[in-house]
Amino acid sequence: MQLLSVIVPVYNVEKFINDCIDSILGQSYKNIELILVDDGSTDSSGEICDKYCSVDKRVKVIHQNNKGCSAARNAGIANAKGNLIAFMDADDLIDQDMYEVLIKNLDMTNSDVSACSYVKEYNLDRGKIIGLHKIIPDPIVFIGKSAIYESVTRNEKSVEGYLWNKVWKREVIGNHLFREDIVMCEDSIFSWEVLKSVNRVCYCDLPMYHYRILTTSATRNSSLEKMSGALVSYELMLDDASLLPKDVVKNLAIQYLGWNYTIFQHMIREKERTSSLYEKVKSNCVCYQEYSCYLGLADRIGINAIAKHNYTCAKLSVQAVGIMQLIKKKICRIVKKQV
Template sequence: MSVIVPVYNVEQQIDRCVQSICSQSYDNLEILLIDDGSSDSSGSICDEWESKDSRIKVFHKINGGLSDARNYGIDRAAGELLMFVDSDDYIAADIVEVLYGLLVEHDAEISICDPVHVSEGESASFCHVEPAVVLNPYDAVKELLYQTSFLTAAWGKLYMASCFSKVRFPIGVLFEDSAIMYRVLERAHGVVYTPSRLYAYCHRKNSITTSAFDERHLYIWDICKQIESRYANDSADVRSAAQSYRMSAALRIYLNAPKAGFESEVSECEAWIRDHSLDVMRDSRVRRKTKFALLLFIACRPLMRFVYGFVDRWS
């Protein structure tokens, strides 16, 4: 089993991350630390870990971004199973044991758990929740797009390496997980999801997910178009799921993009929201906060923007 950790300028967090992996109750691991051209001491810290644990392999490469580092790890992983851990996050001591057990028990190819969201200075409170849910790939894609259970993130999941055959993360863009995760799920004959919270997702100031809106954030709109096109000839339920996912992206861009410099993109999203809001609101599987946002969009857009400032986007 191979655990792939892209590393870039995380000298304050990398020890905690690697320690959590090395301390797993399931210890038959290959741990790949991909130093993606760090300019701080992250690379040397990785080297120190390699000297202490024979399971660790360190690779130093020119900076290419998160996707490039993950792909680099995939291409060099020897395990039949893959897991991704971001280097500023950490994991519960039994996450591998739990997810591997679910794969074996349900003869699945992907197992998924939930994250614990951790702010700076906090510690994660991991927990186990029953029962697990077994899904075929078709239903797993719908769950992904409706965003009512597991996330599109690559982390927090255990995969048969074959699920990434001919699939790689797109380089140089945001939302790289959204761009491929539906394709990865399609390649699994079975997917099992546990709501157990076993992955500590750490929110840092000035991280990619908290950075100011720029043109990179528009890539999600193109991804949504690709998803809708992929399922255009499928049944109505998966088309509705794709529409729900696109609505979330449209609202995200409409509410976050500055009008100066993004006039056409904001106008396109505004028109799309207006044209599809009723269909999405009629869909019983759409998240309540999305429906509430659409009600405010129709009734009072200034109030919508005010309320949005208090919304937890991770809930």
């Protein structure tokens, strides 16, 4: 059995880290090295990691000053001994046979990366992880740059650009590191860069990773400055995508527009009217406005308003759409109650 190094950045997750670690150490695939990188936690997270290290020789703990998730992952890579690498977020969970399935698929298809699907869970004290799956679908194999990147940018039956739903061969990661100057979507740009040296990826359409979306998540509580990092990531990918199939550009552009619209909504909520930031968002919406037709109605109206108007007019348009959506939801609730 090949050694699998699982890298987990840890920062102030004392409520969730036990479940995360238990789901990793309880894997049916036993040849695991768990690297917990305590990124300057101010709660008991670091102590919890040390306790696991003292009772299970597979656990390694690294303590460092708070440098961010990317720096923590880089520290994990530098200390990993396995020829297979996996990443996991400290507040998530995985099914008991996830790594066994992914590694079997990796070997069976002679791939460099093996991925699976995932399930989103909201504010749960503990996710409903599954033991050994009775039925496992055959892996789907993507061969060549065009097929791989089309799958990376697609949202259904695809490998997607996340880190945590995959097992990576160490040799394809090579000297690649996470960009420590980007706080959001840093995993996407890392995956994008690593996959440049990959020719075969396999995917299992089975949701074995439990991605918990918490009210304290970085995305929900991030600053505009941090969120702007997502734009940098997508701009780098869009520049590369010019030589790839049109569907790749389309998928990236749709996601890029979504981030621009999210940033504008945050500007409204935070009453932040930085002219340079709005002009950047507006310029981006103008540049990729043709792809707004693939968005939902509310987002499409918002993107077009940003592209055509100044900050004040765009704000009024977005707020008007928001009010209309609230009214629609209330009407739907009334109708359901009457039925």
